[in-house]
Amino acid sequence: xxxxxxxxxxxxxxxxxxxxxxxxxxxxxxxxxxxxxxxxxxxxxxxxxxxxxxxxxxxxxxxxxxxxxxxxxxxxxxxxxxxxxxxxxxxxxxxxxxxxxxxxxxxxxxxxxxxxxxxxxxxxxxxx
Numbered sequence: 711x712x713x714x715x716x717x718x719x720x721x722x723x724x725x726x727x728x729x730x731x732x733x734x735x736x737x738x739x740x741x742x743x744x745x746x747x748x749x750x751x752x753x754x755x756x757x758x759x760x761x762x763x764x765x766x767x768x769x770x771x772x773x774x775x776x777x778x779x780x781x782x783x784x785x786x787x788x789x790x791x792x793x794x795x796x797x798x799x800x801x802x803x804x805x806x807x808x809x810x811x812x813x814x815x816x817x818x819x820x821x822x823x824x825x826x827x828x829x830x831x832x833x834x835x836x837x838x
Contacts (some may be wrong), residue, residue: 716759724797731761733798735796737796756769757829761782761827762829765831765833777810777834780831781829782827784823791815796816814828
């Protein structure tokens with residue numbers, strides 16, 4: 711994974727292909743709030759990262775230069791405890807000229823929905 715931030719958090723890139731990204735994380739106490747559940751900021755960061763990776767991936771061999779989130783909406787539906795493994799699945803819904811629209815789901819170990827997101831990503835193309 712080429713992101714120092716995600717590497718520091720322990721995020722694993724599981725699958726990456728055109729319009730699709732899967733990330734996983736083993737939840738540790740450092741990822742949690744005072745109640746011992748996954749922090750909302752971590753949930754948002756994971757969904758954001760999954761959506762950006764999906765948005766900038768064109769196919770198995772190429773990627774766009776990068777992307778930046780211009781809008782992120784997260785609905786929190788459940789919680790994840792320390793010691794569980796969670797999974798982000800992110801999908802491109804539509805590509806525009808400069809903005810790509812994505813959705814993401816954060817799932818618990820049994821596939822239960824923890825949070826869902828909608829994201830708009832400004833895509834940067836590599837100079838020709």
